[in-house]
Amino acid sequence: MFQDITLGQYFPGQSIIHRLDPRTKIFAVFALLIMIFSAATSTEYFFLTALIFFFVLLSKIQMSAVVRSLRPLKWLIAFTFVIHLFSHEGAELFRLGVLTATVDGLRAGLLISLRLMLMIVASSLLTFTTAPLKLTDATEKLLTPLKAVGVPAHELAMMMTIALRFIPTLFEEADKIIKAQKIRGLDIERGNFVKRLKMMVPILVPLFLSAFRRADDLAMAMEARCYRGGEGRTHMKSLEITRLDRLAIAAIALIAGAFVMIRMLSV
């Protein structure tokens, strides 16, 4: 039932992208997202698509995995496309009742869908090529300056780690509870929305109860292993900015520069 969740999935590897410091990757993804967000012309989209395609090749992640990362959002993409298709003025393409599809609408719809897909692929590249622990460590490091204004950097990172550890366990447990309740005659696949929502109660209540139990046990186990917050803690896998990272950051800066130039030329 929960098999095709790729959320936060990591594919171990040794590619250049894998070897980058997670902070470099987070920075690069942000830069890419800003570029994708500000792209307007087909030239710019073409440039960014080619760029991200190149990054996927560099990462040696299988294309099928990249395509799979788009699947959970396929309806959002389709919906956005349809909205744009029918909501622009201009030369008529075809009619559907009161709705008119236009050429401009088609163009806008395609570009917006492309934008969404590029954003998803760019951010998936980050989680595909970065071990969860490194990602949380990087989050902690990046948030550390914000500690001064009261952001609990270490606690947030620890929460992410524990969530990543327990999401699969809780999914497995939900699966078990659903099966157990089905045996007792619960039918969750039929009925209207409200009815189905009501059916969730005998699944969610045991799930929550057990989650609280787990949290209790886990807190005890962490304490027994001398956990007392971020103060004085070391990390086995310490993060390190290497020559490769400096190169990558320079490359991203150059790419951003090139992008700005394309923008200015097309205005």
Place this chain on the structure above:
Amino acid sequence: MIEVKNVSYRYDDRAALDGIDLTIDDGEFVAIIGANGSGKSTLAKNLNGLLLPTEGRVLVDGIDTRDDVWSVRARVGMVFQNPDNQIVGAVVEDDVAFGPENLGVEPLEIRRRVDEALSTVGMLEYRGAAPHKLSGGQKQRVAIAGVLAMRTKCIVFDEATAMLDPRGRSEVLSTIEDLHRRGLTIVMITHHMDEAARASRVIVMDGGRIVKLGSAREIFSDVRWLKKIGLEVPAAAELGARLRLKNILSADDLIARLKR
């Protein structure tokens, strides 16, 4: 290495431990048995400062658990019953590193300890695995490695085999025996007599007190008394008692004796 001096413990208004006196020596293998609610887990949690005694004192290498709980926990580690609820890391080796990271050990040294601990419990080849993909016995071995990497001198097992299938149970038990041979002090809480029989000393608890203390053979010779205080007795031991045979702990013992 651990001295429990006249310790009582109360949860709110309910007494769970009542005047416990106990000394555990370096390198000893002690088993604690007792019926449900007899106070075994409460005693275990008092040994490393997860709970502090209401009365009396617990000393670990001379350090009072009230004075410096972190030094105590760096000496006495603990493995709990539920394998799923004590693994923190999303990857096996990250979890094993959790303890030494908390102790502020240098990164390179942590790496060394993690690899060593994982190979001691025979889980080195799983170091990159996700914990939820492992069997129960494997998860418990990872939890044990997590304590080993902290280099504690003593490990307390609170029914660490209770939720495992027979195979996982024997994996964990042989790991525990191996650790004892390597010189670690072992405290093992269990409901199974054949497990307790591996210890050099068995402690029987009832109603928050230590009611008997001795070698496994001494303790298990009185099957009627064990049943009276609510302990499960293995079928073989019970049959042995009815046949008026002494020192029967397992089916193997019984068969050997009947053959004679």
